[in-house]
Amino acid sequence: MSELEVLVELQELDTRLSQLTHRSKTLPEYEQLATLQAEDRELKTSFGKIEVELSTLRQSQNDREVEIQQLEDKIAKATSSLYSGDMTSPKEAAVLQGEIDSLSKRQSILEDQIIELMEQIEPYATEETRISTARSNCQEAITVIEGEIAAALSEVESERESVAEEKRGVETRAGSNLVKLYEDNRKRMGDHTAVGRLVGTSCGACFLEIAAVEIDRIRRLPSDQPSECPECGALVVR
Ligand SMILES: [Zn+2]
Incomplete structure (x- = not known):
């Protein structure tokens, strides 16, 4: 499991906080x-x-x-x-x-x-x-x-x-570096989900299918190196 997995956890908690605000x-x-x-x-x-x-x-x-x-x-x-x-x-x-x-x-x-x-x-x-x-x-x-x-x-x-x-x-x-990465990305993404898990060949943030060539590129990166979804810009964690 990628050490970036913690970013997904942070995102899930923030999503819950937004849902509570909405409620x-x-x-x-x-x-x-x-x-x-x-x-x-x-x-x-x-x-x-x-x-x-x-x-x-x-x-x-x-x-x-x-x-x-x-x-x-x-x-x-x-x-x-x-x-x-x-x-x-x-x-x-x-x-x-x-x-x-x-x-x-x-x-x-x-x-x-x-x-x-x-x-x-x-x-x-x-x-x-x-x-x-x-x-x-x-x-x-x-x-x-x-x-x-x-x-x-x-x-x-x-x-x-x-x-x-x-x-x-x-x-x-997560430690301060990953928290900073997460927070910066949230700022950049505004109201949109900032981190998504790669689910099969889809982005867990925008749920869109990522092109095969991009999937290859993302999978070749070291697992602790963040990569962005080409569709929505969220960090993709695999
Ligand atoms: Zn996406």
């Missing part, structure tokens, strides 16, 4: 989280609109209730004057009675308006409760998913640590 960036839970967050934003917007409507309607109801209270006070006062015996003339009593009648009429109009307002408020209030419940369910689901993401990431992280430790062991065994 941590593409957890299926991220999509679920995004869906839930979008739903939550929609519910928040709907809730805001409902609140504006409800606030206007409730304010109208409140204004009328305040006015009714004032009318009731005035009516009570006028009624008490009317029956207190302070009236000096029937005319004065009639004026006061007229005033009470007109205040009562206004009160009854306001009461009818309040009933109408309450009928308008009802469906909004039902919707307010529905959205509020949906939102708290949605937020609960978000918390659950966030927990699952944290657990998955921590699993990836501990796997990464164990692979990194294994890699340090292989690097020690």
Whole structure:
């Protein structure tokens, strides 16, 4: 076995590290989280609109209730004057009675308006409760998913640590010259696999068949001399 075999081991460990990075960036839970967050934003917007409507309607109801209270006070006062015996003339009593009648009429109009307002408020209030419940369910689901993401990431992280430790062991065994050769080659190859085993007549990095004449040339080299795949440029270890 070639002493360059250790380069393949380093490559395999780095491939595993890349896979772990990829896994941590593409957890299926991220999509679920995004869906839930979008739903939550929609519910928040709907809730805001409902609140504006409800606030206007409730304010109208409140204004009328305040006015009714004032009318009731005035009516009570006028009624008490009317029956207190302070009236000096029937005319004065009639004026006061007229005033009470007109205040009562206004009160009854306001009461009818309040009933109408309450009928308008009802469906909004039902919707307010529905959205509020949906939102708290949605937020609960978000918390659950966030927990699952944290657990998955921590699993990836501990796997990464164990692979990194294994890699340090292989690097020690490889020695600084081969580690440098490997690292330089990885830099040169960028995102591509930097080392591949020769499998039959194929490159283990790009899986392409290497021309017979090149295979001959590679096989004639001393086994500890690195050679490049003519297809992808990776170091070929045989
Ligand atoms: Zn290749």
